[in-house]
Amino acid sequence: MFLRTESFKEFLKFYPVVSFLVGLHFFLWILIDVLGLGFARDLESFGVGVNLFILQGEYWRLVTPIFLHSGFTHALFNSFSLVLFGPALEQMLGKGKFIVMYLAAGIFGNFGTFIVDPDAYYAHLGASGAIFGIFGVYVYMVLFRKHLIDQANSQIIMVILILGLFMSFTRPNINILGHIFGLIGGFAVAPLLLRRARPFSIWQVRAQRTSSTRSDISFDPNRWNQKKLPIKKYGKYIIWGLIIFLVLVALASGSF
Template sequence: MFLRTESFKEFLRFYPVVSALVGIHFALWLLADFLQLGFAVDLKQWGIGVNVLVLNGEYWRLITPIFLHAGFMHAVFNSFSLVLFGPALEQMLGRVRFIVMYLAAGIAGNIGTFIVNPDAYYAHLGASGAIFGIFGVYLFMVLFRKHLIDQANAQIIIVIFALGLFMTFTRPNINVLGHLFGLIGGFAIAPAILKNARPFSLWQVRTRHSNRDSDEISFNPNRWKKRRFGRGGIGKYVLWGIIIFLALFALVNRSL
């Protein structure tokens, strides 16, 4: 579920929304931060969330920070998280509901920052609130939709949740309110968007996108089950969860 076994081309074809979001992250960084093109720099300044400017009627700043980042490592960290945890949810929800969830969680994080943060000139940007919204949906699954997530992946989500909160409250320059309200937003919208959702299945994804390839159509789903849930399967998932978060923690230490 959280281990990416697709090729690059398959990833782009199977998960177009996640791919597009990552592309936007790096395109905006390239134009505004690396190349420093005038229109892109102006666009970034126009989109940063600033409480006093929102108060003055620039309400688009509750949306635009979701797509902007403070630098390359900031964009890498959030994009890495999105690539790890977004694809399964995009497949389970479908493109439209995934986009709705992602934007709703990100906006919830920005609204929470605007309402609760007392600093009128507080500025923020980044996709972290929306990504914490993804975690919020997974957390809802673990608690109330257990048929959508197996035990091994549920354990990984709990580790994600605990470490995510730990890093939120212990690292400097973190928009704590954005993280918390993004998480709440994802958790709150989960009952609606998970209606009729089915568990993630890479076999179903491959079958759906391979109608012109008879070999792919006849692909045996039990092969994937053996690979994922064979001897030591749960232990491998927990191990991969630890490895993933060690990598995430290293990226945070380098980027902040």
């Protein structure tokens, strides 16, 4: 569900919204940080979430920070989390509902920051609130729609979420309110968006691979005598260990 096995071409075809968002992250990063174009710098200043400016009526700043990042590392790690956990949800909800969820969670994260943070000049940007909203939807599945997510993936979600929240509170320069309210926003809209959702499937690609693998195994008379290499036995644990580490780094990169 969260391990990406698609080719680049398949990924673009199957998950157009996630692909567009990731592309937008890096497009804006190139314009602002690499090329340093004047209008791009103005665009960043125009879009950063600043409580005082929102209070003065610049309400677009509740939306625009979702797409802006403070440098390559920030954009990279948030995009990594989006690529890992966004596709399954996009396929389950559909493009339209996924967009609604992503924006709702991101806006709610920024709104929570605006309402609760007492610092009028506090500035923040980043997609972390919207990404925590994705986790909010998954948490709702774990608690109330168990048929949509299996036990193994439920455990992965809860472990990463708990560790991600812990790191949000312990690392500096993190918009903790954005993370928490983004999570709440995703959880809040989940009941409406998941009404007709179906469990994630990888379509024909995975079916063909599974069929081929089973066919090969069924005609191997010595399959029970073959020794498993340690890398095959522990490979998935190593992979998930690396993924969890990278996701935690991504979530801890936060919204500055």
